[in-house]
Amino acid sequence: GAGVSQSPRYKVAKRGQDVALRCDPISGHVSLFWYQQALGQGPEFLTYFQNEAQLDKSGLPSDRFFAERPEGSVSTLKIQRTQQEDSAVYLCASSPGAYNEQFFGPGTRLTVL
Amino acid sequence: KQEVTQIPAALSVPEGENLVLNCSFTDSAIYNLQWFRQDPGKGLTSLLLIQSSQREQTSGRLNASLDKSSGRSTLYIAASQPGDSATYLCAGDAGNMLTFGGGTRLMVKP
Numbered sequence: 001g002a003g004v005s006q007s008p009r010y011k012v013a014k015r016g017q018d019v020a021l022r023c024d025p026i027s028g029h030v031s032l033f034w035y036q037q038a039l040g041q042g043p044e045f046l047t048y049f050q051n052e053a054q055l056d057k058s059g060l061p062s063d064r065f066f067a068e069r070p071e072g073s074v075s076t077l078k079i080q081r082t083q084q085e086d087s088a089v090y091l092c093a094s095s096p097g098a099y100n101e102q103f104f105g106p107g108t109r110l111t112v113l
Numbered sequence: 114k115q116e117v118t119q120i121p122a123a124l125s126v127p128e129g130e131n132l133v134l135n136c137s138f139t140d141s142a143i144y145n146l147q148w149f150r151q152d153p154g155k156g157l158t159s160l161l162l163i164q165s166s167q168r169e170q171t172s173g174r175l176n177a178s179l180d181k182s183s184g185r186s187t188l189y190i191a192a193s194q195p196g197d198s199a200t201y202l203c204a205g206d207a208g209n210m211l212t213f214g215g216g217t218r219l220m221v222k223p
Contacts, residue, residue, distance in 0.1 A: 099206065
């Protein structure tokens, strides 16, 4: 019955370190989305899953970004060799399906030093 | 590529005022238009979703309208309260992604 949850809520990484961000969608939601929100800006789309299939990854900024949802539920966004420009809030959203209302988690604030 | 613009970027009003937040989008081929509220350091809370076949939605003191032909949506807040202070974001839904505006930062002063 809970909403979308994300962990960790805050992550500080040294430049060059790999990080993994977790998203637990609302139970039964088929669609899962990742967004990146820079300070003072609106979120920007990164990638979209329908069940376990990644149908759109056009928003991923580089090949250092990788997302997966192997069992069609929990999703992980991985960033390899983090850089300072990766510092942002990473938001996860889920919905019952395409064209439905999206529900957002609290986000993970990533700071790369 | 869809572009979404929100005006004004920031707004400060005294408590009790009725106010209108504007959102414009370049591609009318959207399925839904969704309005969100974001408090500092928090995620997004969905306020209203307007389907492309609808012209408006209402929830309490909030009313959102959608005019696809002109590429515009407005969020009307009646009798504003200090608790309404937050950033308001609109987003066009293409089915597999939301395209967000930059948001309007609203401050309602007691």
